[in-house]
Amino acid sequence: MRIAEPRIAATTTKVELAGLTGEKLDLPSEEFDAALSTWTLCTIPDVGAALEEIRRVLQPGGTFHFVEHGRAPDVSVARWQARIEPPWKHLAGGCHVTREISELVERAGFRIDKIETYYISLRLHLRRRCNKVLASLDFVRCPALVDNGRECHE
Numbered sequence: 001m002r003i004a005e006p007r008i009a010a011t012t013t014k015v016e017l018a019g020l021t022g023e024k025l026d027l028p029s030e031e032f033d034a035a036l037s038t039w040t041l042c043t044i045p046d047v048g049a050a051l052e053e054i055r056r057v058l059q060p061g062g063t064f065h066f067v068e069h070g071r072a073p074d075v076s077v078a079r080w081q082a083r084i085e086p087p088w089k090h091l092a093g094g095c096h097v098t099r100e101i102s103e104l105v106e107r108a109g110f111r112i113d114k115i116e117t118y119y120i121s122l123r124l125h126l127r128r129r130c131n132k133v134l135a136s137l138d139f140v141r142c143p144a145l146v147d148n149g150r151e152c153h154e
Helices: 004-010 047-057 075-091 101-107
Strands: 032-038 058-067 123-127 132-136 145-147 150-152
Touching: 032 047, 047 058, 047 101, 058 101
Parallel strands: 032 058
Antiparallel strands: 123 132, 145 150
8 A cells, every 4th residue: 555545645636445355345336347367367266256347346347457467377387386385375475386366257248359468588677767676577678767856677
Protein backbone atom coordinates (compact mmCIF):
# COMPACT_ATOMS: atom_id res chain seq x y z
CA MET A 1 0.00 0.00 0.00
CA ARG A 2 2.96 2.32 0.58
CA ILE A 3 3.52 2.44 -3.19
CA ALA A 4 -0.14 2.28 -4.24
CA GLU A 5 -1.63 4.99 -2.02
CA PRO A 6 0.03 8.03 -3.66
CA ARG A 7 -0.77 6.65 -7.12
CA ILE A 8 -4.40 6.03 -6.20
CA ALA A 9 -4.64 9.55 -4.76
CA ALA A 10 -3.24 11.03 -7.98
CA THR A 11 -5.65 9.32 -10.37
CA THR A 12 -9.14 10.35 -11.38
CA THR A 13 -10.04 6.69 -11.88
CA LYS A 14 -12.12 5.18 -9.11
CA VAL A 15 -10.08 2.48 -7.35
CA GLU A 16 -11.59 0.14 -4.76
CA LEU A 17 -9.53 -2.31 -2.76
CA ALA A 18 -11.40 -5.26 -1.30
CA GLY A 19 -10.28 -8.41 0.48
CA LEU A 20 -6.79 -9.54 1.28
CA THR A 21 -6.62 -12.81 -0.61
CA GLY A 22 -9.47 -12.26 -3.05
CA GLU A 23 -11.25 -15.46 -2.05
CA LYS A 24 -14.12 -13.46 -0.54
CA LEU A 25 -14.66 -9.94 -1.85
CA ASP A 26 -16.96 -7.68 0.14
CA LEU A 27 -18.30 -6.12 -3.03
CA PRO A 28 -21.64 -6.23 -4.85
CA SER A 29 -22.17 -8.64 -7.73
CA GLU A 30 -21.94 -7.41 -11.34
CA GLU A 31 -20.78 -3.97 -10.20
CA PHE A 32 -17.46 -3.38 -11.98
CA ASP A 33 -16.51 -3.07 -15.64
CA ALA A 34 -12.91 -4.19 -15.03
CA ALA A 35 -10.75 -5.99 -12.49
CA LEU A 36 -6.97 -6.05 -12.17
CA SER A 37 -4.70 -8.59 -10.52
CA THR A 38 -0.94 -8.12 -10.42
CA TRP A 39 1.48 -10.73 -9.12
CA THR A 40 -1.09 -12.29 -6.79
CA LEU A 41 -2.65 -15.37 -8.42
CA CYS A 42 0.53 -17.31 -7.71
CA THR A 43 0.10 -16.76 -3.97
CA ILE A 44 -3.63 -16.88 -3.21
CA PRO A 45 -4.32 -20.13 -1.30
CA ASP A 46 -7.62 -20.88 -3.11
CA VAL A 47 -6.99 -19.25 -6.48
CA GLY A 48 -10.13 -20.86 -7.97
CA ALA A 49 -12.33 -19.16 -5.36
CA ALA A 50 -10.61 -15.83 -5.99
CA LEU A 51 -11.21 -16.08 -9.74
CA GLU A 52 -14.87 -16.97 -9.11
CA GLU A 53 -15.17 -13.84 -6.95
CA ILE A 54 -13.68 -11.72 -9.72
CA ARG A 55 -16.23 -13.13 -12.17
CA ARG A 56 -19.02 -12.48 -9.66
CA VAL A 57 -18.20 -8.78 -9.20
CA LEU A 58 -17.62 -8.09 -12.92
CA GLN A 59 -20.49 -6.79 -15.01
CA PRO A 60 -21.49 -8.95 -17.98
CA GLY A 61 -18.89 -8.20 -20.65
CA GLY A 62 -16.45 -6.85 -18.03
CA THR A 63 -12.74 -7.43 -18.44
CA PHE A 64 -10.18 -9.04 -16.18
CA HIS A 65 -6.58 -7.92 -16.63
CA PHE A 66 -3.72 -9.77 -14.99
CA VAL A 67 0.05 -9.73 -14.82
CA GLU A 68 1.49 -12.94 -13.43
CA HIS A 69 4.24 -15.46 -13.49
CA GLY A 70 3.83 -19.20 -13.50
CA ARG A 71 4.93 -22.52 -14.87
CA ALA A 72 7.32 -22.19 -17.79
CA PRO A 73 6.47 -23.84 -21.13
CA ASP A 74 10.03 -25.14 -21.44
CA VAL A 75 10.31 -28.58 -19.79
CA SER A 76 13.79 -28.05 -18.33
CA VAL A 77 12.79 -24.70 -16.77
CA ALA A 78 9.56 -26.21 -15.43
CA ARG A 79 11.60 -28.99 -13.82
CA TRP A 80 13.71 -26.41 -12.00
CA GLN A 81 10.59 -24.57 -10.93
CA ALA A 82 9.21 -27.80 -9.46
CA ARG A 83 12.46 -28.35 -7.56
CA ILE A 84 12.59 -24.89 -6.05
CA GLU A 85 8.89 -24.47 -5.32
CA PRO A 86 8.79 -26.11 -1.84
CA PRO A 87 11.39 -23.80 -0.27
CA TRP A 88 10.33 -20.89 -2.50
CA LYS A 89 6.78 -20.96 -1.08
CA HIS A 90 8.20 -20.48 2.41
CA LEU A 91 10.58 -17.72 1.34
CA ALA A 92 8.15 -15.85 -0.92
CA GLY A 93 4.92 -15.74 1.08
CA GLY A 94 3.28 -18.81 -0.43
CA CYS A 95 4.19 -18.13 -4.07
CA HIS A 96 3.62 -21.17 -6.34
CA VAL A 97 6.00 -20.86 -9.29
CA THR A 98 4.46 -23.91 -10.99
CA ARG A 99 0.88 -22.64 -11.24
CA GLU A 100 -0.45 -22.61 -14.78
CA ILE A 101 -2.16 -19.25 -14.49
CA SER A 102 -3.66 -19.10 -18.00
CA GLU A 103 -5.31 -22.49 -17.51
CA LEU A 104 -6.67 -21.45 -14.11
CA VAL A 105 -8.10 -18.23 -15.57
CA GLU A 106 -9.77 -20.10 -18.45
CA ARG A 107 -11.04 -22.84 -16.12
CA ALA A 108 -12.75 -20.09 -14.09
CA GLY A 109 -14.78 -19.20 -17.20
CA PHE A 110 -12.76 -16.32 -18.61
CA ARG A 111 -11.81 -16.13 -22.27
CA ILE A 112 -8.26 -14.92 -22.84
CA ASP A 113 -8.29 -12.61 -25.86
CA LYS A 114 -4.59 -11.75 -25.75
CA ILE A 115 -1.69 -12.96 -23.69
CA GLU A 116 1.98 -12.08 -23.79
CA THR A 117 4.53 -14.36 -22.19
CA TYR A 118 8.14 -13.68 -21.35
CA TYR A 119 11.14 -15.22 -19.67
CA ILE A 120 12.66 -12.97 -17.06
CA SER A 121 16.04 -12.88 -15.42
CA LEU A 122 16.28 -11.81 -11.82
CA ARG A 123 19.33 -9.71 -11.10
CA LEU A 124 20.10 -7.03 -8.60
CA HIS A 125 21.65 -3.88 -9.99
CA LEU A 126 23.17 -1.03 -8.08
CA ARG A 127 21.72 2.04 -9.72
CA ARG A 128 23.89 4.91 -8.49
CA ARG A 129 21.96 7.54 -10.41
CA CYS A 130 18.82 6.49 -8.55
CA ASN A 131 20.66 5.92 -5.26
CA LYS A 132 18.99 2.58 -4.55
CA VAL A 133 19.18 -1.09 -5.37
CA LEU A 134 16.48 -2.10 -7.82
CA ALA A 135 15.43 -5.55 -8.88
CA SER A 136 15.57 -5.62 -12.66
CA LEU A 137 13.13 -8.00 -14.27
CA ASP A 138 14.20 -7.29 -17.87
CA PHE A 139 10.83 -7.92 -19.50
CA VAL A 140 11.91 -8.61 -23.08
CA ARG A 141 14.46 -5.86 -23.45
CA CYS A 142 12.68 -3.40 -21.19
CA PRO A 143 14.41 -0.15 -22.20
CA ALA A 144 14.73 1.42 -18.75
CA LEU A 145 13.28 1.49 -15.30
CA VAL A 146 11.99 4.82 -14.06
CA ASP A 147 12.35 5.97 -10.47
CA ASN A 148 10.88 9.31 -9.39
CA GLY A 149 10.84 10.52 -12.97
CA ARG A 150 14.56 9.90 -13.53
CA GLU A 151 15.53 7.19 -15.95
CA CYS A 152 17.75 4.47 -14.57
CA HIS A 153 19.71 2.92 -17.40
CA GLU A 154 21.91 -0.14 -17.14
